[in-house]
Amino acid sequence: MTDLVAALPLSPVALVLLVPTLAIPVLAVISDYRLSAGLNMLVSGLTFAAGLLLLAAPHERGDFLIIDDFNIFLIVLTTFVGFTTSVYSASYIGHELETGKLTPAFLRFYHAMYQAMMGAMNLALVSNNIGLMWVGLEVATLATVMMVGIYRTPEAIEAAWKYFILGSVGIGLAFFGTILIYMVSSTVIGAGVPAMAWDEIVRNAAALDPKLLSLAFVFLLVGYGTKVGLAPFHAWLPDAHAEGPTPISAVLSGLLLNVALYALLRFKMVLAGNPLAIDVGAILMTLGLVSLLFAAFMLYRRRDIKRLFAYSSIEHMGIATFAFGIGGPLANFAGLLHMTMHSLVKSAIFFAVGHVAQAKGTQRLADISGLSSTHPVLAVGFALGVIAIVGLPPFGVFMSEFLLVSTAFGRQPLLTVVLVAGLILALGALLMRMQQVVFGEPRGKSDPVKASYVPLFVHLLLALVAGLWLPEALVRWFRGVAALLG
């Protein structure tokens, strides 16, 4: 595979960025939706292939782009979920066209924005320049804002407006933090582009002014924390997930939240290099636990099925943030595994929820019940997804949560009690809902599902395999990254 990489005219990094970018104008002009959906799949598949090639590519760094263990794993995950979601989306939007919720003109826009979002997320992941990373997250945010509002119903516009205002303010504050980091690093590294390169900043972290660094992190935390959906800054998240098209809910939950958390972790690594700066771990642990508990309680009173799983995303980002807050090789390992598993399982759940909502013609939980008798296959997929996400064995989420709880007990016994309480609360809420949706009395309308179940079961299968057996290479890799995170 290394020979293959060497033989390519462009490096895999360039491919990961260029393929989606070049597809944007093409997708924007194709009016036949079948063709554009197929092309969207093809482009996402090619991007995934380029992401896989990165595995064999040598680690490299420039002032603008960087490839290291940490981002390779996230790029592969992002392009993979991007690909499966595009497959799912192709069948999903066909139904939306038939029911008249979307028009072909909007679909052109939708596909172009889909690739814009994928390209921007990849850009945020491969940037070494902290300004470029910010640009990537900003463009990804704007692209998703446009897609959340695409149905043009009052609810969708409200959700998009809220997402836009809160997301922009968050991203604005993150930019302020980025400038502060540059200000402090330029006094040591010297003015110019190298002072914005993340690896240079990390190398010189100990020499940087700790007070300014701490102030910068506060802005970055509030800014990128808003994008992660951490508790006090989460208000946009449930609306954006509930009102947009379901494939977008899947990528929002499965990918964009991860990318924002990734950005936050990069800056955590900078502060970890400076002993006099504020203790980032304590802040992350607090925010993580607050998000977990808050979301766990909120789960009980949801009436909308997509909103229910949006709160579950807040819960899981809280768990991952808590893991990184504790730090150390084991907890970081658990955090990374949790990010990966959540990404796979949550997007699978949204695939299932999208089918359910289309079959039942509603997202109201009260009107959805008795799937096991009307749609047995879908019911199995949905039930397995919920079982996986609440952290029951044998799925991968159980592994990561078990690992986290067992290491956390040694380090922070009291906080772990809170963590476990939150996990159990969330488990109760989701199982209760699952019980009604799957085994309740069937009622309301129920159309047959024409869409493909393949992406749903592929994701669940991967989560199952990861729960039973993690390949040695993957374990070694996660260990390496966990050590990197400090």
Add this chain to the structure above:
Amino acid sequence: MNALWFDIAHLLAAGVLVLSLMLLYQDRITAVINVFALQAVVLSLSVGWQSVVQGAPHLLATAFIALVAKGIVIPTALHRIVRKLDVHREVERVVSGGPTMLAGLGLIALSILLVQPVVETADPVAREDFAFALAVVLLGLLLMITRRNAVTQVVGFMSLENGLVLAATGAKGMPLVVEVSVAFSVLIAFIVFGVFVFRIRERFDTVDVNVLDRFRGERREHL
């Protein structure tokens, strides 16, 4: 550095801040847009001056973008939207003028107290500029919170971004990439805002974002 140069840089940055305060107590949407345009002009002067002081010609491009986009094009377009939507009545406030101004003064004091002791290492121009920039960002946030008209929220957000540009140009030698991206993002922001303002109007018959509260997901059933 020449003391006069320093004073002029200081004056222009402070001018941006004063205009931010002025935004807070404007009652009419048209006045809000005009003050915002003036702020963008002063910002571009400030950025242009920084370009001379730092000997960084590429900052002139940033100044030019700020002047043309935020000083002329966006305010003109916003005026047009306001005329078209027929909303040049009083601006409705959530909080009245007096307390808003007091909160604004509090935020300025906060940002000076926060930044001054922390940024000891940077050179004095950068330090003062930075305190001003933070205050402009916070005042922009305050404007967004205290108004409930979609157009005024747009202005609040762009005034927040003015603060970001002020901070970015105050940091010596910050690469052009970022400045272009700021200008670029403002343009995108404007397009998106324009689209949304019209859609809000189309769907709700008003640009008062308070109306949006009615549809807050969970309450839908009680309608």
